[in-house]
Amino acid sequence: MDNNYQGNQNDLVKLIQRYELELEHRIKSENEINMIAKMLTFPDQDNINEILKILGKMTKVDRTYIFEFKDNLKFMDNTYEWTAENAESEIENLKNLPSDLFPWWMKKLKNNETIVIEDIEEIPAEGNNEKEMLKDQSIKSLLVIPLFKDSLKGFIGFDDIKSKRKWNYADIDLLNAIGNLILSYWDNVDKTKKLHQVNKELSQTVSSMINILVNISVERDPYTKDHSSRVALIAENIAEEFGFQSNELSTIKIGAQLHDIGKINVPRSILFKPGSLSELEFEMVKQHTRFGYEIIKDVNLPNVIKDIVLHHHERNDGSGYPDGLKEAEMPFETRLIAVVDVFEAMTSHRAYRPSLTVDEALSYLDENKGIMFDQEIVNCLKSLYL
Ligand SMILES: [Fe+2]
Incomplete structure (x- = not known):
């Protein structure tokens, strides 16, 4: 037991x-x-x-x-x-x-x-x-x-x-x-790979579309092509100084490439006219911002690109066109292209005037910084050239 x-x-x-x-x-x-x-x-x-x-x-x-x-x-x-x-x-x-x-x-x-x-x-x-x-x-x-x-x-x-x-x-x-x-x-790996592929194809489609738009405008106006490419390069350098990241830099570059796309609708006789424009002709040139916006408004692009196209001729004090916006009403990217656009245009040869020197263009921007142009952006541009 x-x-x-x-x-x-x-x-x-x-x-x-x-x-x-x-x-x-x-x-x-x-x-x-x-x-x-x-x-x-x-x-x-x-x-x-x-x-x-x-x-x-x-x-x-x-x-x-x-x-x-x-x-x-x-x-x-x-x-x-x-x-x-x-x-x-x-x-x-x-x-x-x-x-x-x-x-x-x-x-x-x-x-x-x-x-x-x-x-x-x-x-x-x-x-x-x-x-x-x-x-x-x-x-x-x-x-x-x-x-x-x-x-x-x-x-x-x-x-x-x-x-x-x-x-x-x-x-x-x-x-x-x-x-x-x-x-x-x-x-999940499969889905992520497919998503990356779709994103890649989409961005390729957008890039091709932008190239087509830029090329169409180049056919009519070779000045605009070179101008837009140089604006894109300078704007990218400044944005880098401000700490923008790669996808934001791409957006700025696309905005710069497209900013004058609306000139496609401005008669060549006005675009290439030597000498000064009449008031009516100048009003027609000013329409390029709205024309450009109309071309891309329904395209699936970041809003900031559409803003650049529509508002790159606005000035911080409200003296620009087409809407007379002031500094606070514009994103940084638009204020950036506004400064670089003026700088590049002044330092390039135009049908109606010879080019100015870099110093002359920077002096003009410097005199008007904090009034028409963003002060920090002008200072940064100066630092890149001086
Ligand atoms: Fe413009």
Whole structure:
């Protein structure tokens, strides 16, 4: 009786110890799963290799890997791999494998079935090809989890080389859950790649459209082309001094390239007229800001570009056109192009007058800074030339 009691007690202690170990393993696994879930939140980072390492160490297998199918499941590639110190890498040997060489394996995976092989000697005859391939890699037992979302995408495998293993259901469930996380991650990576591609194509379309607009205006007025390009360059240099970032600099450059686009609607006889313009002719030239705005107002461009086109002849004191805006009513970018436009025009040759020197143009801007022109922008322009 006493012996039985003692025996029962020992069994109970062993059971509790096993339970504690199991619990410890489970908590540790859950922490690792949380870490993996976090790693899979960032679709820009390729963390799959690191995840295979965590899974390999967590399950104490010798090799973890991912295969991906291609060409409508016709071929498979070993795309990721982690190996323990004692195990040899196989990834380079396992590329472009024809799926139909492994019919037993494929049938299970296509049915979204987890493959658990405790002893590869027990693989049935229909899986002979698979058995040979696994033996070639010295595998004793393995677990394969299909990566299946709507259809089969690939699989994750866990190889044991040193000894056979009996997988428990809780671990298999856990690894299946990780398989699903990896599938969602791939989905996100795909979506992000597609989004980048769409953005790239869109910006290429916008660039082509801007080039077309600029080229059309150049056909009529070569002065405007050179003028706009130089305004873009100087404005970019000043904006850089003010700490603008690359996408903001691009916007300023596009605004500068397009700022006089409305001149396309001003008669050439007026644009190229030597000597001074009549009041009516000058009124027609002034219309180029509104013409330009009308051309681009419905195009999907940043508003600041449209503002530059419409308001680059405004002056801080309200003496400009077309709306007589004052300093606070204009974005920095428009005030910038206003200054650079005047500077570039004054230092270039025009049909109606020869060019002024840089010093003369800077003196004019300096005299009018804080009145017609933005003081800080004029100071910055001066600092670039003096
Ligand atoms: Fe203009």
